[in-house]
Amino acid sequence: MVRAAAVVAAIKSNKCINALSAAALALPGMVPKANAAAPAETASTDFLYSRYRECCNRIDVDAYQASAIVPLGDRSELTFNWVTDVVSGSSPVLNIPESRAEVMSGASGGNARVTLSNDRESTTEEPVEVLSSATIRDLRNALDIKGRYFFDHTDLALGVAVSNERDYRSYSANIGAQSEFNQKMTTLAVNLAYTSDEIEPIDRSIQENKRSVNTSLGITQIWDKASLSTVNFEYIYSSDFLSNPYKKVFVEDGGNQLAGLESTGDADVFFEERPDRRHQYALVADYVRYFPEWDAALHLDYRFHADSWDIKSHTFEASWHQPMAAGWMLTPRVRYYSQNQADFYRPFFRAPRSDGFYSSDYRLSGFGAISAGLTLSKQFFDKLRIEVSFEYYQHKAEFKLGGDTQSDFADFSYSLVTAGIRYEF
Amino acid sequence: MRINSLAFLLAATLNACATQVTPWERGHLAKPHMSMEPNRLEASIRKHIHTSKEASSGGYGSGGGGCGCN
Numbered sequence: 001m002v003r004a005a006a007v008v009a010a011i012k013s014n015k016c017i018n019a020l021s022a023a024a025l026a027l028p029g030m031v032p033k034a035n036a037a038a039p040a041e042t043a044s045t046d047f048l049y050s051r052y053r054e055c056c057n058r059i060d061v062d063a064y065q066a067s068a069i070v071p072l073g074d075r076s077e078l079t080f081n082w083v084t085d086v087v088s089g090s091s092p093v094l095n096i097p098e099s100r101a102e103v104m105s106g107a108s109g110g111n112a113r114v115t116l117s118n119d120r121e122s123t124t125e126e127p128v129e130v131l132s133s134a135t136i137r138d139l140r141n142a143l144d145i146k147g148r149y150f151f152d153h154t155d156l157a158l159g160v161a162v163s164n165e166r167d168y169r170s171y172s173a174n175i176g177a178q179s180e181f182n183q184k185m186t187t188l189a190v191n192l193a194y195t196s197d198e199i200e201p202i203d204r205s206i207q208e209n210k211r212s213v214n215t216s217l218g219i220t221q222i223w224d225k226a227s228l229s230t231v232n233f234e235y236i237y238s239s240d241f242l243s244n245p246y247k248k249v250f251v252e253d254g255g256n257q258l259a260g261l262e263s264t265g266d267a268d269v270f271f272e273e274r275p276d277r278r279h280q281y282a283l284v285a286d287y288v289r290y291f292p293e294w295d296a297a298l299h300l301d302y303r304f305h306a307d308s309w310d311i312k313s314h315t316f317e318a319s320w321h322q323p324m325a326a327g328w329m330l331t332p333r334v335r336y337y338s339q340n341q342a343d344f345y346r347p348f349f350r351a352p353r354s355d356g357f358y359s360s361d362y363r364l365s366g367f368g369a370i371s372a373g374l375t376l377s378k379q380f381f382d383k384l385r386i387e388v389s390f391e392y393y394q395h396k397a398e399f400k401l402g403g404d405t406q407s408d409f410a411d412f413s414y415s416l417v418t419a420g421i422r423y424e425f
Numbered sequence: 426m427r428i429n430s431l432a433f434l435l436a437a438t439l440n441a442c443a444t445q446v447t448p449w450e451r452g453h454l455a456k457p458h459m460s461m462e463p464n465r466l467e468a469s470i471r472k473h474i475h476t477s478k479e480a481s482s483g484g485y486g487s488g489g490g491g492c493g494c495n
Binding site: 224 | 445446448458464480484
């Protein structure tokens with residue numbers, strides 16, 4: 001009641017920002033994406049081919065996506081999404097101190113391969129990345145199906161998703177609702193999803209499970225004839241096996257046994273161990289504005305993310321959607337990302353930790369990433385649309401907000417090229 | 426009842442900041458490049474890659490479907 005009174009007081013004083021802040025504080029929960037809802041008028045289908053290439057002979061992925069939206073009568077629609085990923089290459093699995101690195105020449109791909117030396121000396125120097133020795137070859141197939149039913153001002157959605165890899169299976173179900181009010185100027189959306197994953201790594205005799213619950217609440221607001229924005233809150237709770245079964249850690253003087261860790265067989269090297277609970281919070285704010293003088297649209301996004309592993313991140317994205325003559329559209333975009341490291345992350349460990357959690361996965365390190373891309377599309381009549389896009393992404397420790405916290409040993413980059421076609425019946 | 430009160434508070438708050446836009450004035454807002462996600466599949470693969478290369482996830486409302494991405 002006190003918070004509600006604060007909102008009313010702010011409205012009375014007509015201080016827009018204060019009123020919004022007070023309303024945000026009054027919201028009882030967290031959630032995802034609010035979009036103005038209406039059933040599709042005609043069926044449509046999309047195909048997209050993507051070619052992902054990571055630098056330095058690491059991971060390559062060819063991804064094939066197909067999607068269809070099928071209206072069923074006046075009040076419902078079905079959406080199908082299919083993805084096939086063909087993955088090959090090598091991935092970093094371990095960091096070792098420079099003095100323990102033994103460089104093997106003549107490895108495939110022309111790169112020198114680093115392995116662990118048995119010469120155990122002082123380990124106070126730079127970390128060196130060790131890539132997986134066997135080339136990873138994997139095929140991932142994923143399908144999700146969603147049904148939506150539209151009432152006059154509200155729609156309900158039910159969805160299921162399944163993803164299958166040789167060593168990883170994921171099943172999820174989700175339910176969502178969104179409602180328009182305030183003369184359709186405001187849309188409120190709530191979503192709930194449950195995901196159950198089975199993990200069975202190919203070179204370890206373990207069988208693990210992971211569970212996640214996602215809840216989200218979003219609001220989309222039309223501000224005037226040319227602008228709208230969305231704010232989404234999402235809370236994710238994950239439990240059970242949250243480690244990466246292939247990632248290893250180097251613990252100085254760990255020998256072959258260390259409490260709570262599974263040995264890899266190499267002295268001082270163990271499989272990583274992460275906490276079995278994780279709480280994640282994400283807040284996304286999007287703003288879209290139309291510029292009539294250029295018939296163009298500006299999209300601005302910001303995301304703040306925090307979790308119980310002590311990681312905080314900021315993501316900024318901007319894109320400019322510029323229509324041109326004869327149905328062409330050019331969309332340049334930029335993105336900046338920065339995160340600090342998880343509290344149990346180290347490039348390698350100089351001593352055992354009291355909490356028993358260890359990871360040297362570069363994705364849990366402190367770093368920043370800058371990416372930029374361009375999409376070119378062409379609309380033929382009202383039915384057919386083709387598009388191509390390119391993106392270049394660079395991950396660097398020194399890009400982190402507030403400066404570098406570690407050396408550049410884990411820096412990498414990737415490029416992504418896509419080509420797609422869309423047809424509306 | 427509490428949800429209705431919340432919706433009322435929200436609507437009142439947003440009305441204090443927004444200009445009323447009638448349905449026939451929404452031509453600009455209805456343009457394809459004014460939708461929150463104009464290139465849906467392309468956005469979906471980009472977000473999938475970011476999730477598998479960075480420690481953050483969530484906030485964008487994408488469905489479920491985990492992966493063992495390396």
